[in-house]
Amino acid sequence: MRLIGSTASPFVAKVRMAALVCDLELDFEVIDVNAQPDALLSLNPLGKIPVLVTETGTPVFDSTVICELLDRITGNALLPQTLEGFAQTRTFEAAASGVMDALILCLYEERYRPEEKRHSGWVGRQMAKADRGLDWLDRHLDELGAQPTLAHCALAALLGWMELRFAGKAEREHPRLAEWRDRFFDGHPRLKDVKPHL
Template sequence: MKIYFSPTSPYVRKCMVTAHELGLADLIELLPASAHPVTRDASIVANNPLGKVPTFITDDGQVLYDSRVICEYLNALGHGRLLPAEGPARWEALTLQSLGDGILDAALLARYENNVRPQALRWPDWVAGKIDAIHTSLAHLNQHPELFAKDFHLGLLTIGCALWYLDLRYPELAWRDNYPALAQASAATLARSSMAQSWSL
């Protein structure tokens, strides 16, 4: 198996943490990639018309994207330990995955606005709206620490990757200070060996 890889992509990290949890990480070859919203990487586009990472190639040559599809594939390959098969627990895990992905979407869009768009064209209100979406999401998690008391699943994994990315790119948000119940509840998730891993080419 192969994955187009960027060490700072939270979506690639989500896939690799999933693979580590399932004992599959050593079976995945990391392929160099330079995904960018403007200067697109032709090697990625050749396999994924969206030109995004993660792009994943199975052992039989099937190409998968995005992170949700890749993680579900890995979970199936690893006998389904990270996603409940049915019932309310499944929908809760998938909803938390959507919340984590939404935090990441907002964080990345704000970062692109501030770092990719020419300064004269930047829209501060857009950035403020995305940062507010991050805060309201963190506030929701802060109000529901019981979500982290469940068996570890793909939703909690995604939230963990989102918090990792906020530490990496938005330390000024000081989410641990501003959302102490979330900080306490998520500590065990962030301390998992899979979350502590780093990968490089």
């Protein structure tokens, strides 16, 4: 199977980490979403990454759907089978992905909008969402078990991406999350290799 994305994307990193946890090898194809929109749009009409192209040529998106597919392919390597474990893992993943969404919107506002047109109130609301999500993840951190699940992959991808795009934020505001990130990557060097980077 072929995974199309960017090395800097936290959503792509989540999928790449999930594939490694599942012991699946994906052919990774880096695409510049700005320079190659037609190639991406032919696979995903939304123009978003990641996209997984199955062995039959079927494009699958977004990261949550791709991870669920990987879990099914491997007989539930990412998602616990108990109702409580499943709900806890998916909720943790949703919180981490929600923080990614909010922080990406803040980043895009700064990167792509001229300074005189930036909406500071809107950015403040997005940052507040991200901060509430990080607070929640911090409070529930001890609920993560030792065996990596989709929750671990989502949190590691988020925190690895924050290290790249919001350097020092986790260390300053959520040192427990920063410590967890470092311990997790030290214990899982293969996953560290696919954390977001330029």
